[in-house]
Amino acid sequence: MTHIPHRPIGRTALSVPELGFGAASLGNLYAPVADADARAAVDAALAAGLRYVDTAPHYGRGLSERRVGDALRLQPDTVVSTKVGRLMDPDASITDDHERDGFRSPMPFRMRYDYTHDGILRSHEHSLQRLGVAKIDLLYVHDIGRYTHGDAADGYWQQLTAGGGLKALERLRDEGTITGFGIGVNEIQVCLDVMAEARLDAILLAGRYTLLEQDALDALFPACEAAGTSIVIGGPYNSGILATGTRRGGTIHYDYGPAPGHVLARVRGIEAIADRHAVALPAAALAFVLAHPLVASVIPGIGSAARAAQTVDLYHAAIPPAFWEELRAEGLLRGDAPVPGAAA
Template identity: 45%
Template sequence: MNQRYRPITRLGLGGTGLGDMYHATSDEAANATVDAAWEAGIRYFDTAPHYGTGLSELRFGHALRRRNRAEYTLSTKVGRVLVPDVAGDIQAPFVSSLPFRRVIDYTADGARRAVEDSLQRLAIGSIDIVYVHDLSPDFFGNEFDHYFRIAAGPGGAFEGLVKLREEGIIKGWGLGVNTVEPCLRALQQSDPDIFLLAGRYTLMETTPLEALFPLCAERGANVVIGGPFNSGFLAGGNNYDYGPAKPEHHQHRDRLRQVAARYNVDLPAAALQFGLAHPVVVATIPGASSPEHLRRNAALMNVEIPEAFWQDLLAEGLLPREAPVPPRRAQP
């Protein structure tokens, strides 16, 4: 498979913060965050209709209007169509909503409408990458198979996105999910280009090494790592995958911190750089809702980390032996 979309910078900006996840931010702060990302060399931006019911897309569109469209890569998502609703639709972990509500729709028609609506909110004429959003057991539970059959079957989102790719409206497509299984099934049943996988390939968990990453390498598909800090947990927070961390999470992080202290390594820097060592991974996209947060992420990408630190993680079983580790400083 040839890469159909333009190159992605190794560090991207995730759009949850611009959609007011966990706390509200201002339009001015959102603009300043995107400007800071640009100044740091970031040229990959990810958003979704789900983030603040269009708020993140609207803010990205405004902030990027001053930029040359040929110089950056942008991804958004389908699976939810926004319909007018004066009351809005605030859903945790987002604290704000534009006057729309979300309607689940994994059909080809729904995917096309979602893309066309996103193009208008973003004020651009084409989208580089579109991910099918939250088509995953962690979101749908026992109904996952039902929704996956809709998306993967005749008249489904997969078929619709392949057609949009053929038409040149999008350049590539895949899934944006928090679990491995849907990505494996998509590769087996269709022709995805890239996956945005959140929280599954981090210093806390390396599930994709077993089956997904080898199949991606075989098929020529790429992976973007979302949630490299596991909802901020590896950066010192108390949430893990959008909920309170469990005791075993704290125990694992404590062991990571002990090794980091041994080499005077900033654990968030190691968390951000780790995933990029795998050859199928093209980028990592931590969220940021302020210029200060963004600049810190950019600085962490360039922190020198001793090779011995990574070797100790492998030796102590904190990473599996087959996990590639960074041989040198990561670049933006």
């Protein structure tokens, strides 16, 4: 088994391997994954030392949690994070397995947002049942904020704050039913807002600190450093483009949609430098985020055993220092972003 170093989560006793497994894929995100392939993906990842898996009720309306639970339940030394904020209600009127919210053949439940005290406790209970475990290591408040909710965000914010959602999480942490909690989001401002209300152990930040964009360095990372809050990087390929590059046929994905022109142009610039240094773009995307000391783990999306093995190879790839220097010199990387093997 490859050795993957562990890093601490906030001020908890928990540590996670710095390379983990993003299991939105196992809820059939965009493409169906057969049960056996889902199991093989987790087994291959575990065998390779990726013993941190992130899932959520949202991912296939419970499907990803069920699959992750089946694969991990009796495995020692594994860390699981899941999320709260969406309840899955049984609904007899759902009789098809059409795609819902991007997930193919999801479980036949109706999804309802609920960030209240009771909603969060219920969601946690449901996750224990689907995962088949007695304790969840990390629980993230999923997709609170305007990126997901637009104008409805204020109402959900009230549920989480005045409605006791954060209090419920503090209670679960105090009881030891979870080891730590935080939020899992694709935006920066809401992280700062929640940090003003509660002590977070970790923030799962998706797509907002990557080889493509580093605005999180301005206010968020200093706030996390002061509060002792770790960062887990989701969506390290910005949902695709930093893995696929720009040159293959078909749609190139950025933030779960077609990549806009300015993003394509920037990635083409990075690709040109990667070519000159014989660097694989996804290898650079993984190594870059792990160079930041606040980052506890990076969790790329993995949907097959082959992808798990390839991801481990990318993680181990050597990247010459001159690659990072040239990115900085060309204005394609912020000068204050730490890079592997060098101080910021």
